[in-house]
Amino acid sequence: xxxxxxxxxxxxxxxxxxxxxxxxxxxxxxxxxxxxxxxxxxxxxxxxxxxxxxxxxxxxxxxxxxxxxxxxxxxxxxxxxxxxxxxxxxxxxxxxxxxxxxxxxxxxxxxxxxxxxxxxxxxxxxxxxxxxxxxxxxxxxxxxxxxxxxxxxxxxxxxxxxxxxxxxxxxxxxxxxxxxxxxxxxxxxxxxxxxxxxxxxxxxxxxxxxxxxxxxxxxxxxxxxxxxxxxxxxxxxxxxxxxxxxxxxxxxxxxxxxxxxxxxxxxxxxxxxxxxxxxxxxxxxxxxxxxxxxxxxxxxxxxxxxxxxxxxxxxxxxxxxxxxxxxxxxxxxxxxxxxxxxxxxxxxxxxxxxxxxxxxxxxxxxxxxxxxxxxxxxxxxxxxxxxxxxxxxxxxxxxxxxxxxxxxxxxxxxxxxxxxxxxxxxxxxx
Ligand code: ZN
Numbered sequence: 001x002x003x004x005x006x007x008x009x010x011x012x013x014x015x016x017x018x019x020x021x022x023x024x025x026x027x028x029x030x031x032x033x034x035x036x037x038x039x040x041x042x043x044x045x046x047x048x049x050x051x052x053x054x055x056x057x058x059x060x061x062x063x064x065x066x067x068x069x070x071x072x073x074x075x076x077x078x079x080x081x082x083x084x085x086x087x088x089x090x091x092x093x094x095x096x097x098x099x100x101x102x103x104x105x106x107x108x109x110x111x112x113x114x115x116x117x118x119x120x121x122x123x124x125x126x127x128x129x130x131x132x133x134x135x136x137x138x139x140x141x142x143x144x145x146x147x148x149x150x151x152x153x154x155x156x157x158x159x160x161x162x163x164x165x166x167x168x169x170x171x172x173x174x175x176x177x178x179x180x181x182x183x184x185x186x187x188x189x190x191x192x193x194x195x196x197x198x199x200x201x202x203x204x205x206x207x208x209x210x211x212x213x214x215x216x217x218x219x220x221x222x223x224x225x226x227x228x229x230x231x232x233x234x235x236x237x238x239x240x241x242x243x244x245x246x247x248x249x250x251x252x253x254x255x256x257x258x259x260x261x262x263x264x265x266x267x268x269x270x271x272x273x274x275x276x277x278x279x280x281x282x283x284x285x286x287x288x289x290x291x292x293x294x295x296x297x298x299x300x301x302x303x304x305x306x307x308x309x310x311x312x313x314x315x316x317x318x319x320x321x322x323x324x325x326x327x328x329x330x331x332x333x334x335x336x337x338x339x340x341x342x343x344x345x346x347x348x349x350x351x352x353x354x355x356x357x358x359x360x361x362x363x364x365x366x367x368x369x370x371x372x373x374x375x376x377x378x379x380x381x382x383x384x385x386x387x388x389x390x391x392x393x394x395x396x397x398x399x400x401x402x403x404x405x406x407x408x409x410x411x412x413x414x415x416x417x418x419x420x421x422x423x424x425x426x427x428x429x430x
Contacts (some may be wrong), residue, residue, distance in 0.1 A: 370402060
């Protein structure tokens with residue numbers, strides 16, 4: 001396979017030049033195509049002619065999920081309706097669904113950079129990719145498949161769930177790659193182990209989408225299935241869908257497609273840039289998106305940029321895994337906590353599993369209490385409970401600066417789901 005989907009630029013300077021051209025185009029396109037963008041830009045006193053350097057990005061107004069909801073069902077549309085060829089919607093867990101339109105060029109661009117994900121993961125044309133992701137109005141199924149086919153590997157469009165069928169497909173079709181959520185990956189790994197079919201399958205890589213996953217969970221999946229690589233694929237409906245980046249085989253962060261969008265990392269409270277390497281909210285501006293361009297869209301996802309260059313030599317910059325949502329932030333005894341931080345602490349402790357729950361209660365004394373339910377690792381007996389409980393409590397105190405009551409449970413006793421598992425239970429009166 002000689003075709004490449006990587007960017008044509010080779011240096012940061014060339015990349016920035018490409019970004020500036022894309023930014024100028026986007027602001028002009030949105031200004032002339034969408035009355036609401038025009039009103040927003042006019043109000044901020046900036047127009048297409050205001051963009052002379054990349055620093056001028058900071059002069060542009062923000063866009064938010066609220067803007068998308070206000071114009072439901074077809075928000076921020078910047079092309080005539082006759083140019084729209086498809087729509088997708090988010091699963092809409094909070095408020096109304098987010099609905100986004102696509103032109104044919106948007107679909108082509110998305111397919112192109114999704115194929116880049118498979119190239120980044122070093123798939124070959126011979127690879128068989130079992131797509132255990134959701135098909136339908138959502139962005140996942142169709143985009144995972146379009147990218148796979150454009151890349152030239154074989155798609156096995158299995159859809160989510162149905163572990164029995166998934167195992168059958170792994171054996172019969174000898175799938176080498178599986179795309180799913182991390183929760184589904186863990187269920188699959190445990191099912192393959194339970195059935196004793198590891199020697200009958202040929203799975204080598206997994207690509208995880210749309211969910212945070214702890215290192216402990218990832219290591220368990222990798223061990224149970226004997227995988228070579230696990231990759232993280234970020235994505236959101238507003239920004240095309242999944243496939244907007246991938247970690248390379250060195251796994252030192254997610255390379256993101258800076259030739260398709262500009263990523264800013266800003267402090268959620270002040271919206272000022274955070275120092276390089278520090279955690280903040282991802283704010284994205286698209287460079288070629290036609291139907292619904294995004295100008296400084298506040299994603300609410302938290303991550304950080306990873307400084308320096310990756311050893312793979314790619315010109316594409318990196319961000320860390322998604323640490324959580326700025327909306328998911330828990331305020332507990334005046335400390336800001338993101339569930340991702342608890343993931344991180346638990347991942348560093350041997351003898352415990354990957355599943356956990358955070359339970360917050362307000363007791364009669366008026367104070368807030370945190371209980372952390374954690375599973376013992378597979379094969380770990382309860383005689384180690386005192387030692388493990390103490391260790392977890394100490395690490396939480398040391399790294400997150402709060403006290404928690406730790407409860408250890410048997411392996412497999414916390415609920416698993418094929419979709420996103422709920423891990424925070426806040427019982428405090430609001
Ligand atoms: Zn790399």
